[in-house]
Amino acid sequence: MSTNKVQKQDVLQAVVVASFFHKNFWPAADGDSACLMPLVNRPLLHYTLDMLESSGIVDVVVFCSSGSADSIKDSVQLANGARRLNVVYTTSDTCRSFGDVLRHLDSCALIRNDFVLMWGNVVGQLPLLPLVKRFKTLRQSGDRGAVMTIIYQRSGDPNAASVGDQTIVLAADTGRVLFHNRARGKISLPLELVLNSTVDIRRDLVDTNVVICSTAVPPLFADNFDFQTKDDFVKGLLINEEILNSTLYAHVVDGDGYTGEVFDWPSYQRVTRDVLHRWTYPQVPEVVDKYSLRYGNVYIGENLKLALTCNLGNDTVVGSDSKFGSGTRISNTVIGKNCTIGNNVTIENSYIFNGVTVKDRSIIRFSVIGDNSMIKENSLITESCILGGEVVIEPNTDLKQLQILSSDSTNKSKKLSAKAYAYNAEDDSDSEDDQDVRGLTFRKRTWSTNSCSSSDDDTASVAASIPDDTCMFYSEVVDSLIRGFEDHVHCDNLILEINSSRYAYNINYREANFQVIRAMLTLNSKAELEALNQVRYYTQLQSKLDYFLPVLRNYIKSMDSCEDCLSAIEDIAKGEELLNTVIVKVIHHLYNMNILSEESILKWHEKEEDTQFAKTVREKANKLIEWLKDAEEETDSDDDDSS
Template identity: 30%
Template sequence: MAPKVKKQKEIVKDERLQAIVLTDSFETRFMPLTSVKPRCLLPLANVPLIEYTLEFLAKAGVDEVYLMCCSHADQISEYIENSKWNKPWSPFKIQTIMTLESRSVGDAMRDLDNRGLITGDFLLVSGDVVTNIQFDKVLEQHKLLKSQDRDHIATMVLTKASALHRTRSHSEPATFILDSKTNKCLYYQDIPPVNGKKSSISIDPEFLENVDEFIVRNDLIDCHVDICSPHVPAIFQENFDYQYLRRDFVKGILSSDILKKSIYAYITDEYYAARVESWQTYDAISQDILARWCYPIVPDSNFLENHTYSYENEHIYKEDNVVLAQSCKIGSCVAIGSNTSIGDGTIIENSVIGRNCKIGKNIYIKNSYIWENSTIEDSCNIEYSIIASNSNIGENSKLNKGSVIGFNVKIDHDQKIDENIRISSSKVQNLDKSFITSEDEEEVDDDDDDDEDENSFDYEIVGENGTGYIYESEDSDYDDDASTKPVNSLMYQMFELTLSDDSIVSQSQIKHKKKRSYSTTSIATDYGEENFEKEALETLARALENNHDLDTALLELNTLRMSMNVTYHEVRYATSTALLTRVKEFIGTDTLNNKEAVEKIFRQWGSLFKRQIFDEEDQIDLLQTLNQVINDLGLEKQTLLYILTILYDVETLEEELILKWWKDNEIDNEYVAKFIEWLEEAEEDDSDDE
């Protein structure tokens, strides 16, 4: 009988439903707030974001939950340890996994694969999802598809919505091309905003071979809820250049002639599903919760054990011990936390007020979010703004549309905060700073204190008695066509902020050579970059000397990059230096002349760059890097011309970006100038032909 019992236990183990929660967004759109607290713990309708995700998993019948934690991992771990999800009666077992070196979804998935935690198909979900989807239907469909298609490795959950639906991501709209009969995904393309102009996609007809009928969908909300097979983490492990879940992994799978795997979509319009991925969606989902569009996800469900919200007419929610003056006016779609007081003559509309807040007299608050322990003094005007916990707004101050007041900020009286200003209580020196772990925070805070002693607060903004600094993103605000902007909510008023910061991955790719960068385990230092350069040059020298294949060289480079936590700029710099050093050796020993040496090296090894550039800024950076290294090594100016012709010929560099790089930079190279003239003439000829 013993073998039979053992077999039964194995079957039960295989049927466990596991969930992987990516608690880190690997983005900086909520800076400077996320320099203090991780996005998944920011309050949405006075409930930490992670709670909505965990409630969904509980209703989905998940048995085991693994939280992949990177930024502020200690805060997440402490929160879970003290939450109801860690109690003996929790519906699932929960564990926090410290993946401190991860800088993207791809890194987290590779870490997951290394740990060997996955036993079967699992649910992959972001820690900022709000949904009431009936998951058993999704799982049933996934199992059916898997029985019919042995190559099926993932099912994406998508919900139907109009193009301008407020919970759709305006920052990363996407197009899915699906088999109209099976919803098998044939092609995926994210379409960045183009200043109100029409967008288009280009697809290889081979993707649509053997398909009777397909449909193009750009009316879908993708909240990143996926059912994945155990093959998914392994594929990330095999492809180190996969960083994003959709634009790298999904697109890579669909376009691969080698993997031959299938991805399907489960589309529904019966349920609510959205991600809090931007200021826009933060406001939209908050308003949907207040308006009960995502029932039973409403404040009076009281997800937290100590919450006591009750529902009143016109979508007003109040906790116990709320003190309201007789002459104050509470409009529709308002939630107010316990121990909060609101003074005479104050008007509040479409807003959320946290616990223990003091709202004075004659204040007007509209479409704003005031977090716990904050104070708003008399006669203030606050519209379309966010005020983080423990902040103080002095009397007679005005916060214009798009204001974000960080934790512990103090605004003096009679201050006017202009539109789209973000203020933090301490200087946030670098976008990557949100990835510093708790062990390093004390040291960073000490540095900030020193800076604050030397550099006073931005008094022209916060006032003479105020405390705070303006947070300035390294990216310029997105200049959108005014005709596409919404007009009656925070997402419309803060549309520029939605796109002012991009993914940490792309941010790190455009940093310059000696610019300091922060890792998750160390304070800013150039040691990692210098050490990486030395190791990378030795690795590439061996590859060139022994004629290794490209994939082996790429794997070794990516392993070095991850282990030393450097940016892709450093990888491109090291690759350029290694290849051009080899060119210089051929020339110096009279083995080959300049053109022959470049032809030999870059025809064979130039493809390395294709796995190191991911967007237009990366191409520009590569051009700058090549020009810099050629000058540093004392090579002839013709060298750059020879390299450009090769990289242009193999489609590593795009014509329009070469022209843009030349136009924006004063490059002293008459040989390249002739190549640019040729490109411009070719472009004019194409225009004439059209």
């Protein structure tokens, strides 16, 4: 191999996902172009590229949608760090998730070596070069199955919203990830982890969403289509660690760097504050752009026209080529470039993008104003309003807690003026955002779910004693199977849904087998069961089992899974008389479908049981067992004759 080829393989690579699969910043920015949204008057993506360049990364692969590719390329050419990077672009219009991006990368074969993977919304400084070298050494001399190092940051604020929503258990000596659960409140840890004195249980970590990956990561996503997010990947590997022969590690940033990921308005506000307070040095305003810094974290751009009576309060940025009238007061606010702010205007705790005009006597508090918008005289915009680009607000308008567009692109908006439409989120069943009045704290709705609550009494009773996560998994499987059978959904899609639920609730493989069979046997409502006799019940159940054959084959394919299947049948039969009357027929049918093996049925029958119900069920199966043994003897006899 030539020296050039060796050097090319040793070059550090990074993959930056520049398309976000959410609308957290809408209508100020959409998911495809949110990486270009300004943070302290610089595109988010520029911070990410600067971070990679300063870390010693050479090659960068930027993924984006085809529609945003040109604007992203134009912006990257202006980024300081990109001038010393070899940037390659890859685009797709079919990717709908992080997992799809990794599968796309696998098909493109762009990855040559261990690489850094991150979104195009990360701000800060990290020692990526030594971390990549440590990961490479680990794989070469320690754990060849290591596929990823997840970089966490220890939070100095235990009350922060992003802290406490996940529990991570690490091997104290190696940093290997042994357990991961992203849930608030109480959790259940495997007993073997608790008894092991060499583990660290961490609830003080924030995921930076910067990871170091081996070349095995894209193929793992390609082989597992139910991996849609990084969390899916982590849970999938931890649950199936032995099967996939892959391990995960963690590195905790504590004093050797800073990262902030901007994924919604609260994080946008938090990272903006960190930039203004200089936690991100050297990525601070006056280093990368021409600002002068004044007392109180006030940053003044070039070519400004400031009236003598204009007051700039603490934590304020005013962009270059902007104008400010007399009597105007601005505090805790970022004003973009080429803005015109009139007389006696008050702007507090807000973000004003480039090219905005705010006319006399208007007040803006706790809001976001998109590019090239205009706020006319005597307007009041408060309490977490978000205005998209090109919006025009007419004089004497009072807006609170609204999302405003310049046109009725959604057909779900109320017209306020020729270039201002108030989006009605209540009419959108997909809307998940709630907006807090103070501090731009836009938060996701939290849904409270009763443990396996159901309008159907018998379904609730079936799951009454199941732990919460298992209960939720069981309920989702029931819903998927009912919809699948009624709407003739392809079983491959049902398997993807079930696996997604399994990873979401951290259900191990054997528990999943057990609950899938239980769900398959409890698809009838109580009213439907009361209307059925034994013959009709079995006929319907048989047709459902036949329909779900691919699902059965996916989960029941070993002796252990056969044992799980038989246990589930017996468990449901205890409380369902109709199933109890045909339980032997069900077992026989599953045998004929090549789901249950002869050996597993014989082993189940021979198992000693203490309960009278279990003994009775096995007595019912005596004839089936005799038939299986006779068939086995005939097979052995035929084999002897042939020999």
